[in-house]
Amino acid sequence: MGQLELRRVSRIAAVSLLLLGLIGCFQPIGREHAIASPQPSPHQERRVMNPSQEVSPSLLAANTQFGFNLFSTILKQGQGKNVFVSPTSVAIALSMVYNGASGTTQTAIAKALALQGVSLDDLNRANLDLKAALQNPDPKVKLAIANSLWAREGIPFQPDFLERNQQFYGAEITNLNFSDPTAVSTINNWVKQNTQGKIDQIVDTLDPNDVLFLINAIYFKGDWTRPFDPKKTAEKPFHRLNGTAKNHPIMSQSGEYRYYETDQFQAVSLPYGQNRRMNMLIFLPKKSVSLAQFYQTLTPETWQQWVRQLRNRQGSVQIPRFKLEYDIELKQALSALGMANAFDAQQADFSGISRIPTKIDQVKHKTFVEVNEAGTEAAAVTSIGIRATSAMPSSEPFNLVVDRPFFCAIRDNQTGTLLFMGSIVDP
Known part of the structure; x- marks a missing residue:
């Protein structure tokens, strides 16, 4: 390559x-x-x-x-x-x-x-x-x-x-x-x-x-580079993991797509815009493979390998509107x-x-x-x-009224030395 x-x-x-x-x-x-x-x-x-x-x-x-x-x-x-x-x-x-x-x-x-x-x-x-x-x-x-x-x-x-x-x-x-x-x-x-x-x-x-x-x-x-025709959208069964099904709008179209298939899944690239630079990649596990089994094989390495394997191929695509x-x-x-x-x-x-x-x-x-x-x-x-990680100081205005016995100290801020300490009970 x-x-x-x-x-x-x-x-x-x-x-x-x-x-x-x-x-x-x-x-x-x-x-x-x-x-x-x-x-x-x-x-x-x-x-x-x-x-x-x-x-x-x-x-x-x-x-x-x-x-x-x-x-x-x-x-x-x-x-x-x-x-x-x-x-x-x-x-x-x-x-x-x-x-x-x-x-x-x-x-x-x-x-x-x-x-x-x-x-x-x-x-x-x-x-x-x-x-x-x-x-x-x-x-x-x-x-x-x-x-x-x-x-x-x-x-x-x-x-x-x-x-x-x-x-x-x-x-x-x-x-x-x-x-x-x-x-x-x-x-x-x-x-x-x-x-x-x-x-x-x-x-x-x-x-x-x-x-x-x-x-x-x-x-x-x-x-989409090629939009889906709303007239082709139809209510069809969508099968859930628990085995039940619900009717859901499924969009359909046919044409040439970048496609890759293994015995584990089918993959298709649906491009956006005029230059197709961006695309939606859809990987659908085969009926014999559960989604959980597919995820066990999905790694950065396999992803790169699979993307490189996409090739132009004629086909049809049906995806749910959601x-x-x-x-x-x-x-x-x-x-x-x-x-x-x-x-x-x-x-x-x-x-x-x-x-x-x-x-x-x-x-x-x-x-x-x-x-x-x-x-x-x-x-x-x-x-x-x-x-x-510690309580933030309150930004509310405070009101200090020293009208009862109190402690005071005189401290050297550079060295931390306490020059004086006092307990004032009767000023």
């Missing part, structure tokens, strides 16, 4: 991670005080605006590995339910947090993200290139990626952490009064705007010890992938974010997908909540 073909397959694999959850869909399985972003240098502008920028193969390989690891772990938690996730959204959000991790916590996140051998600088630059390469790839396909950081007012965040997230992830950074009753809706309005209204809430409440939310949003809308919403808290899955200490108040080290001891308190992930005759619309949001 030639070098150009290898690059093309790598790009397809990376883009397909966004839609990887589709494989599991068939399993009943007012903003305040915005911090201005620094103006990019001409070199940075050139990197952001060049959509043909070659994306690091190391990052693509890591993203593929992480995507399959995450998907496999989630399947074990939700057996018998629909699953639809965006590994790309989760990986980007974790990459932003990774910029503030230190010590064993940084090592743990790197393990979860399969970043062996990828430096922090290489990760950031590769994510910048990937975002530029993915966005708006076709006149008939829209793919938008947005990042934001919502910082509690008054918390001293490390400047390097904020600057890297602005420079490499285009993150909008907002200082927000977390005690304001409108703060939750302010964050959720950003989510709604950046998912075209498909996901309207990711933050439910704000805890007094919450100090930061890092949020990634991805929106995808692609028209629409679903999915949400999951990812702490359990990410802990299983090796980053448990990031959630542990005693072990977490995010000194690169702030001098205040913090941990990751939550990793919420929500998705939406609708597949119909015209194409596919999908959205994903990943929110990582950072919380202080």
Whole structure:
């Protein structure tokens, strides 16, 4: 296989991670005080605006590995339910947090993200290139990626952490009064705007010890290269895992597709847009093979092999029309992938974010997908909540009235020496 073909397959694999959850869909399985972003240098502008920028193969390989690891772990938690996730959204959000991790916590996140051998600088630059390469790839396909950081007012965040997230992830950074009753809706309005209204809430409440939310949003809308004819859509039986069947709208069409078949499954690629760069890949296990058995063979290595085997072939396709919403808290899955200490108040080290001891308190992930005759619309949001590991000082005004016996001391702040101490009971 030639070098150009290898690059093309790598790009397809990376883009397909966004839609990887589709494989599991068939399993009943007012903003305040915005911090201005620094103006990019001409070199940075050139990197952001060049959509043909070659994306690091190391990052693509890591993203593929992480995507399959995450998907496999989630399947074990939700057996018998629909699953639809965006590994790309989760990986980007974790990459932003990774910029503030230190010590064993940084090592743990790197393990979860399969970043062996990828430096922090290489990760950031590769994510910048990937975002530029993915966005708006076709006149008939829209793919938008947005990042934001919502910082509690008054918390001293490390400047390097904020600057890297602005420079490499285009993150909008907002200082927000977390005690304001409108703060939750302010964050959720950003989510709604950046998912075209498909996901309207990711933050439910704000805890007094919450100090930061890092949020990634991805929106995808692609028209099929060859739309399905609604007149050919018919109610047909769809067989569930438990053996029961229900009537469901099934779309049909015939033509030439990229197709691959083994004694275990059939696979087809349904392209979007004019240049067919993006596609939905559907893998259907044979009747003699259960979905669980298929997943046992699904690995990053077999995925790459199967994608390379797709060949043009005449045939017919029937797929269900569907629409679903999915949400999951990812702490359990990410802990299983090796980053448990990031959630542990005693072990977490995010000194690169702030001098205040913090941990990751939550990793919420929500998705939406609708597949119909015209194409596919999908959205994903990943929110990582950072919380202080000790009680935050109250910001409420205090009132001190010294009208009873009290203790006092005179102390040298540089050495800590107590020069005088006193108990005043009768001044």
